[in-house]
Amino acid sequence: MAFEGLAERLQATMSKIKGKGKVNEADVKEMAREVRLALLEADVNFKVVKQFVNRIKERAVGQEVMKSLTPGQQVIKVVNEELTELMGKEESKLAVADKAPTVIMMVGLQGSGKTTTAAKLANHLRKEKNRNPMLVAADVYRPAAIDQLETLGKQLDMPVFSKGTEANPVDIVREGVEQAKAENHDYVLLDTAGRLHVDEALMDELQQMGDAVQPHEVLLVVDAMTGQDAVNVAEQFNDQLPVSGVVLTKLDGDTRGGAALSIRAVTDQPIKFAGMGEKIDQLEAFHPERMASRILGMGDMLSLIEKAQTNVDEERAKELEKKMRNADLTFEDFLEQLEQVKSMGPMEDILSMMPGAGKMKGLKNMQVDEGQIDRIEAIVRSMTKAEKQDPKLMNASRKRRIAKGSGTSVQDVNKLLKQFEDMKKMMKQMSSMGGGKKKGKGGMQLPFMR
Ligand SMILES: Nc1nc2c(ncn2[C@@H]2O[C@H](COP(=O)(O)OP(=O)(O)OP(=O)(O)O)[C@@H](O)[C@H]2O)c(=O)[nH]1
Numbered sequence: 152m153a154f155e156g157l158a159e160r161l162q163a164t165m166s167k168i169k170g171k172g173k174v175n176e177a178d179v180k181e182m183a184r185e186v187r188l189a190l191l192e193a194d195v196n197f198k199v200v201k202q203f204v205n206r207i208k209e210r211a212v213g214q215e216v217m218k219s220l221t222p223g224q225q226v227i228k229v230v231n232e233e234l235t236e237l238m239g240k241e242e243s244k245l246a247v248a249d250k251a252p253t254v255i256m257m258v259g260l261q262g263s264g265k266t267t268t269a270a271k272l273a274n275h276l277r278k279e280k281n282r283n284p285m286l287v288a289a290d291v292y293r294p295a296a297i298d299q300l301e302t303l304g305k306q307l308d309m310p311v312f313s314k315g316t317e318a319n320p321v322d323i324v325r326e327g328v329e330q331a332k333a334e335n336h337d338y339v340l341l342d343t344a345g346r347l348h349v350d351e352a353l354m355d356e357l358q359q360m361g362d363a364v365q366p367h368e369v370l371l372v373v374d375a376m377t378g379q380d381a382v383n384v385a386e387q388f389n390d391q392l393p394v395s396g397v398v399l400t401k402l403d404g405d406t407r408g409g410a411a412l413s414i415r416a417v418t419d420q421p422i423k424f425a426g427m428g429e430k431i432d433q434l435e436a437f438h439p440e441r442m443a444s445r446i447l448g449m450g451d452m453l454s455l456i457e458k459a460q461t462n463v464d465e466e467r468a469k470e471l472e473k474k475m476r477n478a479d480l481t482f483e484d485f486l487e488q489l490e491q492v493k494s495m496g497p498m499e500d501i502l503s504m505m506p507g508a509g510k511m512k513g514l515k516n517m518q519v520d521e522g523q524i525d526r527i528e529a530i531v532r533s534m535t536k537a538e539k540q541d542p543k544l545m546n547a548s549r550k551r552r553i554a555k556g557s558g559t560s561v562q563d564v565n566k567l568l569k570q571f572e573d574m575k576k577m578m579k580q581m582s583s584m585g586g587g588k589k590k591g592k593g594g595m596q597l598p599f600m601r
Pocket residue numbers: 259260261262263264265266267268290293296343344345346399400401402403404425426427428429433
């Protein structure tokens with residue numbers, strides 16, 4: 152699997168910093184050193200590594216992390232954001248011409264996967280985007296390339312324009328595009344010739360082909376397995392041709408990840424697609440943010456952190472945490488917390504965003520009763536201010552009043568009061584066991600869990 156080594160190393164580094172309640176400069180330095188080594192080992196371009204590490208260091212000692220309630224997690228968020236940025240921030244979509252057909256020219260070295268990718272892309276356009284593409288076989292140098300594309304075309308039941316190996320490739324693409332227009336195809340994909348190395352003759356010919364058909368998109372196909380070579384090749388192509396995007400092939404292989412992480416920074420071209428296998432449907436739109444989360448093994452933890460961040464006032468959260476530790480949480484505080492949790496969305500969604508949640512049997516089967524949360528809220532809201540501050544005030548008649556006011560029973564009120572006391576006791580125990588860091592054996596049963 153691609154990125155395996157990198158993912159393992161980065162995840163180990165992140166897990167060291169994750170739970171830290173405080174992060175100092177020495178922690179950041181150590182984390183940055185480990186990230187640097189992991190990236191170099193993954194064959195990421197050294198200049199890219201240097202810039203990347205400087206960025207995360209700068210941000211990790213900045214306000215956003217140090218002032219945060221969860222600095223360890225914020226560091227991970229920074230690393231994730233920077234990894235995403237490094238790979239291009241967000242998905243970069245394929246061009247669509249104002250006037251059909253959109254002409255896409257595939258370029259790259261021999262064996263990079265051009266022919267296969269042209270067919271995969273045509274298939275993707277038809278299946279995912281409901282398009283009607285046509286393929287043009289203009290690789291006249293490798294004798295089998297035209298046959299290969301024609302075979303793929305047959306397999307897909309898709310037209311392939313070809314004129315054999317004797318014709319001039321510039322004429323082939325010109326006529327191919329004309330035919331696509333005449334037959335009302337909305338996309339036309341040109342498979343061009345590769346060489347073993349970048350040479351002048353290749354570049355000249357590709358330039359002439361480009362001049363002849365004015366492609367809307369020049370997609371450079373590079374083999375991710377070749378690591379830094381792929382980056383060098385990309386740089387050379389990009390210097391000489393109007394490249395508009397990159398397709399990284401063989402990302403399913405044993406690649407260390409260097410190409411994926413360096414190409415964008417070195418060429419300033421977005422990675423648009425990734426080849427994930429030899430089969431025709433194994434091409435994926437490249438999503439930098441998902442790739443980054445995958446490398447960091449994060450599930451959708453980021454959205455969760457983000458949600459928490461937008462919904463929680465940090466100073467107030469710190470106050471509440473202190474109150475919990477001292478076990479002097481009141482029903483007013485409890486209500487406030489309940490509202491915060493509710494504002495983050497349905498409980499089940501929140502739980503499902505936690506990494507590994509799918510694997511945890513207990514969580515999978517746990518049912519959250521949203522109605523129960525509403526009932527609890529109603530009970531608490533039916534208490535007077537004094538009762539919220541001091542639950543001991545609640546005698547039998549007050550409980551009857553609260554039950555009536557909240558549309559529940561005295562039994563429900565009693566149950567909540569008991570759970571609230573248990574929760575406070577548990578918190579006290581936890582904090583006396585060491586700053587709230589260690590967990591109690593049985594785990595806490597929150598009032599809204601069944
Ligand atoms: N595992 C894997 N193999 C791939 C992928 N993309 C292409 N290949 C394989 O890579 C080899 C070369 O692919 P081609 O499409 O023939 O390469 P090309 O760039 O067209 O080569 P030339 O026509 O000689 O320039 C083939 O065996 C493909 O099956 C991919 O994403 N994953």
